[in-house]
Amino acid sequence: MGINDTGTFVMAVVLFLMLPGPGTFTLLAATGRGGVRAGYATLAGLMLGDQLLIAAAATGVAALLQAHPALFAALRYVGAGYLAWVGVQLLREPAAAGPVAPPPRQGRRWFRQALLVGVLNPKAILFYMAFFPLFIDPATQRGVATLATMAALIALLSIAWCSLLIFGGRLIARLLAGHPRLGAWLRRGVGVCLIGFGLRLGLEA
Numbered sequence: 001m002g003i004n005d006t007g008t009f010v011m012a013v014v015l016f017l018m019l020p021g022p023g024t025f026t027l028l029a030a031t032g033r034g035g036v037r038a039g040y041a042t043l044a045g046l047m048l049g050d051q052l053l054i055a056a057a058a059t060g061v062a063a064l065l066q067a068h069p070a071l072f073a074a075l076r077y078v079g080a081g082y083l084a085w086v087g088v089q090l091l092r093e094p095a096a097a098g099p100v101a102p103p104p105r106q107g108r109r110w111f112r113q114a115l116l117v118g119v120l121n122p123k124a125i126l127f128y129m130a131f132f133p134l135f136i137d138p139a140t141q142r143g144v145a146t147l148a149t150m151a152a153l154i155a156l157l158s159i160a161w162c163s164l165l166i167f168g169g170r171l172i173a174r175l176l177a178g179h180p181r182l183g184a185w186l187r188r189g190v191g192v193c194l195i196g197f198g199l200r201l202g203l204e205a
Contacts, residue, residue, distance in 0.1 A: 003150060004137040012131075013154055017161045022197045026117050027162060029090060029190045030110050031169035039166035041110040047158055049118020054151045057128035058144075082120050084198035086113065090191030 003009055023046045031039035118124075136146060 003146065004135050006135075006153075009135040009150070010153065010157065012135075013157050014161065017158060020193075022117050022121065022194060023114070024165065025190045025193050025197075026086065026114055027165055028169045029187065029194075030114070031166050032187065032190075034107075034110065036166055036170055037107055038110045039162075039169065041107040042114040043159070043162045043166065045111040045114025045116075046118045046162070047155055049115045050124075050158065051151060051155065052119055053121075053124045054128050054147070054154070057125050058147045078120055080198040082116055082198070084195045086117065087191040087194030087196075087198065090194065091188050 027039060027042050027046065030042040034041075135150070
């Protein structure tokens with residue numbers, strides 16, 4: 001399908017997924033607060049955001065953002081502000097006895113929050129714009145079909161890795177069920193990390 005060195009491509013994606021970032025902390029926080037259903041609702045939002053960014057990079061939106069620094073800066077500040085807002089909400093949330101299965105409407109809220117966390121990260125668009133050409137074979141590439149195959153591989157690897165995070169986070173949440181204060185401090189730690197990501201995203205040139 002025009003992918004140069006598929007094995008290396010898969011390894012690179014796995015390593016990228018393993019790097020902790022806003023999506024990772026959002027996923028773990030949702031799983032800890034709402035269980036496996038909340039985790040997978042969050043994963044669905046993150047994956048949709050990821051696929052939208054891949055499509056944006058493939059259609060040249062990233063080049064448009066690079067050509068208009070003011071637009072890129074505005075998008076970065078919006079993303080930074082939203083990450084900081086999510087972190088503040090985690091800091092303000094009172095301690096609970098343990099995770100509670102979210103109703104359907106709550107699941108949609110996790111999905112929307114994760115989608116916004118994913119798409120309001122303009123640096124990810126530039127990452128995909130620089131990442132894809134490294135693994136596309138000009139001699140055998142098939143245009144949209146090649147990009148679609150790469151996007152599908154990223155989606156499958158995301159499901160596999162994030163499933164480990166979801167069930168691992170669920171196990172930790174169960175262990176912390178009898179220690180609400182410790183769980184509250186861990187949640188606040190996640191909130192601080194998200195605020196930190198927002199500040200870094202907003203302050204970087």
